[in-house]
Amino acid sequence: NAAMGETYSDAIDAYSxxxxxxxxxxxxxxxxxxxxxxxxxxxxxxxxxxxxxxxNFRAHAQEVGLDETPFLFPKLSAPTPWNSDVLAGGRLDFxxxxxxxxxxxxxxxxxxxxxxxxxxxxxxxxxxxxxLDLDGxxxxxxxxxxxxxxxxxxxxxxxxxxxxxxxxxxxxISLYLNDALRQQAMASEMxxxxxxxxxxxxxxxxxxxxxxxxxxxxxxxxxxxxxTLVLTGTPGGVLFKLATLWNPLAYLREGDVVxxxxxxxxxxxxxxxxxxxR
Numbered sequence: 001n002a003a004m005g006e007t008y009s010d011a012i013d014a015y016s017x018x019x020x021x022x023x024x025x026x027x028x029x030x031x032x033x034x035x036x037x038x039x040x041x042x043x044x045x046x047x048x049x050x051x052x053x054x055x056n057f058r059a060h061a062q063e064v065g066l067d068e069t070p071f072l073f074p075k076l077s078a079p080t081p082w083n084s085d086v087l088a089g090g091r092l093d094f095x096x097x098x099x100x101x102x103x104x105x106x107x108x109x110x111x112x113x114x115x116x117x118x119x120x121x122x123x124x125x126x127x128x129x130x131x132l133d134l135d136g137x138x139x140x141x142x143x144x145x146x147x148x149x150x151x152x153x154x155x156x157x158x159x160x161x162x163x164x165x166x167x168x169x170x171x172x173i174s175l176y177l178n179d180a181l182r183q184q185a186m187a188s189e190m191x192x193x194x195x196x197x198x199x200x201x202x203x204x205x206x207x208x209x210x211x212x213x214x215x216x217x218x219x220x221x222x223x224x225x226x227x228t229l230v231l232t233g234t235p236g237g238v239l240f241k242l243a244t245l246w247n248p249l250a251y252l253r254e255g256d257v258v259x260x261x262x263x264x265x266x267x268x269x270x271x272x273x274x275x276x277x278r
Contacts (some may be wrong), residue, residue: 009045009114010075010120012101012103014276015115015159016103016104028220029205031245032044035120040081041081041082042080042081042157042189043155043156043157043158043159044101046073047079047258049075049076050077050136050228051197051201051218051219051231052097052249053197053232054070054139054143054194054233055068055233055267056069056070056146056233056234057189057234058189058206058235059111059185059235059236060258063236063237063238066138069191069253070191070197071137071138071139071140072197072204073139073149075152075210075231076138076147079153081137081154081155081269082154082266082268083269084154084270085151085271086154086270086271087151087152087274088272088273090124090127091126091240091245091248091250091251092122093122093238094176094177094239094253095120095124095238096119096120096121096174096175096183096235096262097121097125097233098116098119098168099117099118099192099231099232100116100168100197100198100230100232101115101159101184102225102226102227102230103161104223105223105225106224106225106253107223108199111195114194114195115162115195116159116160116162116168117156117229117262117265119154119155119229120258120268120270121152121153121231122147122153123152125245126146126245128142129245131145131146136149136225139211139240139260143213144216145210145211145212148211154228154268154270156260156262156265156267156268158264158265158266160265166190168187168188170187170264171186171262171263172184172185172186172261172262173185173260174241174256174261175224175261177256183234184235193218196198198224201218201224204218204219205219206221218277254273255272256271256272258272
């Protein structure tokens with residue numbers, strides 16, 4: 001934070017070093033600097049692996065034909081900036097999501113404060129359907145492979161640290177594909193709260209998640225590190241339909257532009273490309 005004579009490359013480091021009250025006092029003095037959108041990049045250092053909840057919005061669960069409770073899976077992608085390209089491939093689908101971020105290490109019985117960012121969760125639906133074991137535990141097959149990989153996790157430029165735990169209820173997330181609205185919902189519609197997702201993740205730490213011929217766990221059983229992105233689920237409106245799985249034209253293609261918005265969280269704009277914008 002140049003306004004305080006220090007430089008931090010990670011917003012969580014700045015928050016920990018300066019304290020929330022000092023930040024409030026700083027803004028009250030008007031000691032602020034202006035930046036253009038093009039100046040903004042990742043607000044925190046890249047984390048890997050990350051955590052995600054599936055079907056945490058009932059409308060999305062209904063559209064993909066799942067009526068069970070939400071489920072978890074590891075998001076095996078490192079975050080990229082808000083305006084980075086997303087690599088084309090497979091039956092690529094979009095999801096706008098609210099990401100929660102522990103501001104300190106999260107342990108069982110020791111909840112951490114949370115910050116929030118806007119996130120995108122991109123999926124190769126072909127891989128998901130091919131590797132999914134419908135007789136197994138939902139989330140433990142298909143999802144880690146189909147949702148992992150390079151460029152599949154763009155994040156917004158702002159880390160927002162709320163004053164109260166229910167702040168996220170007032171956040172609306174939305175997504176446009178080539179200027180057409182496809183997804184929109186209030187974060188209050190989530191089934192599991194962000195804190196419940198974190199608690200359920202630690203409880204699920206000994207489960208095995210399939211990634212090709214290998215397995216991984218979703219988290220260390222003792223701690224979820226500060227800065228881990230927790231993808232909290234997506235609203236209805238995704239491209240995936242079983243009837244269209246055979247049609248590549250029904251999914252994202254090179255040149256498509258996906259624009260996402262979040263109340264208080266800014267926006268992201270990501271172009272589908274055959275070469276990642278570096």
